[in-house]
Amino acid sequence: MITDDEVLAAAVRNNAEWCQSMCRAHGLTGAFGPRAWTSTARTPLYYPDAVTLTEEAGAGDVVTGIDRTTAGASVKDSYARVDLTSEGFRLLFEARWIARPAGLPTPAAPGDWRPVRTPEELAAWALAWSGDDAEDAALFRPELLADPATTIVAGYGDDGRIIGGGVLSASARVTGVSNLFAAGDMDPSAAWAGVLASVPADRPVVGYESGDDLPPARAAGFGELGPLRVWLGA
CATH class of the missing domain: 3.40.630.30 (Gcn5-related N-acetyltransferase (GNAT))
Structure with missing residues (x-):
């Protein structure tokens, strides 16, 4: 029996894998780290440049692995735990994971x-x-x-x-x-x-x-x- 916490973790990972698939279709390759998925090249329209994978992920896990040379980089904070205001980000929207x-x-x-x-x-x-x-x-x-x-x-x-x-x-x-x-x-x-x-x-x-x-x-x-x-x- 899969628990709600396990389903949430699986949903987060699944979504990051889908972002990777979309990037791959555009000739880009992201990287899975222990706490975040990141893309060093700017991702396709509407897709994040980084996705946190664990509750322990912090700003350093996502901001250092993405391209911020131009405006518009985005981060999906999968557990709504990372405050990126001090890094020059603004909250774009909030949502709910569903299963x-x-x-x-x-x-x-x-x-x-x-x-x-x-x-x-x-x-x-x-x-x-x-x-x-x-x-x-x-x-x-x-x-x-x-x-x-x-x-x-x-x-x-x-x-x-x-x-x-x-x-x-x-x-x-x-x-x-x-x-x-x-x-x-x-x-x-x-x-x-x-x-x-x-x-x-x-x-x-x-x-x-x-x-x-x-x-x-x-x-x-x-x-x-x-x-x-x-x-x-x-």
């Missing part, structure tokens, strides 16, 4: 939900995810399709258009969900159901959400594990 136990039934979702397999399908998925913002959509490169730990899931309506989706990232003990979205008038709860249908029933599912995105996650069977913070450097 869904293995074995819960998944309600049926409208549409046809399946993994994205080709670069063309990925390009369409990314535009739907970004709301037709081509610059944001360019974040999702075809290299991600070759990553065995990553599954990008799309939901298709009767007319063939994408109605929702998300990213699944498998790690040793859990599967992470990120970048979940519902397009048009799709209910976010239906998007959760569609994406979760692609996760093996015997694996806990983890991620993080904040604000108005938390209630649909709770409705999908997720409970809260604890806080996290994201800091942005000047």
